[in-house]
Amino acid sequence: MRQRGITGAPATIRDVARQAQVSVATVSRALSSPNLVREETRERVLNAAAELGYQPNRAARGLITGRTGNLGIVVPDLDNPFFTGVLKAVQAAAVQADYSVFVADSDEDPVVEEKLVRTMAQQVDGLIVCSPGLSDAPLLEVAAKSSLVLLNRVLPDVPAALMNAANGIEQLVAHLAELGHERVAFLSGPDTSWSNTQRRNGLRAAAPKHGLTVTELGPYPPRYEGGVAAAEDVLGAEVTATIAYNDVMALGVLARLREEGVRVPEDMSLTGFDDLVFAGLCDPAMTTVAMPVREAGRLAVELLLAGPGEDDAPVRQEWLDTKLVVRATTAPPR
Amino acid sequence: MRQRGITGAPATIRDVARQAQVSVATVSRALSSPNLVREETRERVLNAAAELGYQPNRAARGLITGRTGNLGIVVPDLDNPFFTGVLKAVQAAAVQADYSVFVADSDEDPVVEEKLVRTMAQQVDGLIVCSPGLSDAPLLEVAAKSSLVLLNRVLPDVPAALMNAANGIEQLVAHLAELGHERVAFLSGPDTSWSNTQRRNGLRAAAPKHGLTVTELGPYPPRYEGGVAAAEDVLGAEVTATIAYNDVMALGVLARLREEGVRVPEDMSLTGFDDLVFAGLCDPAMTTVAMPVREAGRLAVELLLAGPGEDDAPVRQEWLDTKLVVRATTAPPR
DNA sequence: TTGAAAGCGCTAACAC
């Protein structure tokens, strides 16, 4: 993949050493610990390296240092903007710290997920796992051997970047109560998902405080079609507002409701979670809870790079706030 | 990142060799070229490896074979579903072939893009580049030294996976003409973008055949805000239909037009490009040209893995068809 | 401040 002049073979540290009239050890030092070589020597080495277009071979370096210079991230679905938002932040933070990033997409399949996590763990210095489907045991096992950070999932002694849906939900419930709603539906996502549990529990806790009664429906697939299916159930539920597990699902509900002649928000208020771009672009624009996707990605990388810390330091599981975004799908009930 | 029993150190090929009572060479063979060892021996090795949880060190293997087992992809924006669609397909195809994939996001900055391409080229066996902004010279330079495939961009002697916008445009123009439109606007994306040029030229070629007059407006940033800005110009252009550079931009146009009290499609037909999910979810649902994102990703990996082929074999630059998707933003002019 | 040399874990000749 690299080349030295006409020969076609990439320049190695020996080529640089020869060109600069020094030993390979000196070249290595000039590049990795500049303060260990005389200024003039370093300059000679740097020039030689530049002339030959020398790039240290990362595999060789990794072999000896034990570090790869890579981070990894496993996500369930690259088509979901929520995860690509995290990915974008992760990759930006990684580049900043001179790491490269591997991605793997499990397509929401727990079996594939486990395989990907295991495979990846051995090629990276740290791994970020966003996998609602994977069970605890394999995750804990990998975490014991590798440097791993969980995103939106809590496991004992595993560092994690967490989005605190509870405070967004608190705001959401207050908002609906203030509009005058009393009976709302919650459209559940996958049972196994930590996020779904967190949202459901947050709702259960917040609703009574504001005099709201919650009807839990589902679970439904956390996708557009899931929302379409859920819309049927909503119509039979005698509620004036519907809280969908996420934005994509809410969009499905919106479409189906419209087909049924149910107007949003006049006949039914509707909200989502995530605040994906198109939540602001659909019509009517969606009231939703914004998740700190960017910050979470950045935080995950930070936790990874910070390493385990002192032996007795507590494992870092850090919470990020979420926030209600009021748009046009919520209004007073009729 | 790996571990052997209590010691904490990962098992190496020597540990396996000892455990299986064979030489390291035999272990290596049993794992990489099973047909070179006796069945019984192989089994012993495999058992030992499993017992120790042995995973070959890829850096060491790469050092000697010269191959990394990694592919890379550089995209301008992971927030754009067009690129994550490609990424998703790339990663699926890569895993299939037992490769891992690196991603890098240049944030549409040509300088960053060049740096990423160069850095990545040396850590992978093949690189997929989707970068509208990067100029030809550095790409050709990297292509000369590395195995590189271009996505939606043509450069001499560089393999490429290309989406043939022309046939989607042909259908689009025919559709508009059939509805009775005679004057249409084209909202241009970035001047430097190969895709934009291709779309613009396709339109210039197809329009006369169907009696359409095209007014070219822009360039505008290929984002939502770009569309919002463009909408102003559209209103002054005396056209009955507007063809936006892409879906995201079309969405901006749609929103602004609505604010102005211009109804789509009654007062103005509107189309996009890409057929992103939300093109089907917005209201009214967008008529657009679907790009074969999945197929292109798969093809790019295929081209990479196929390698350069015979010395005199022509470089493969393969075209994929695009297709008009008629939804609700197009109608006869008033 | 520099050089010589010993490996990191693995594969690929080359012998047997």
Added chain:
DNA sequence: GTGTTAGCGCTTTCAA
């Protein structure tokens, strides 16, 4: 079929 051994390109003792 299997073992011995020489490196792949680099970092890091240890001496000088």
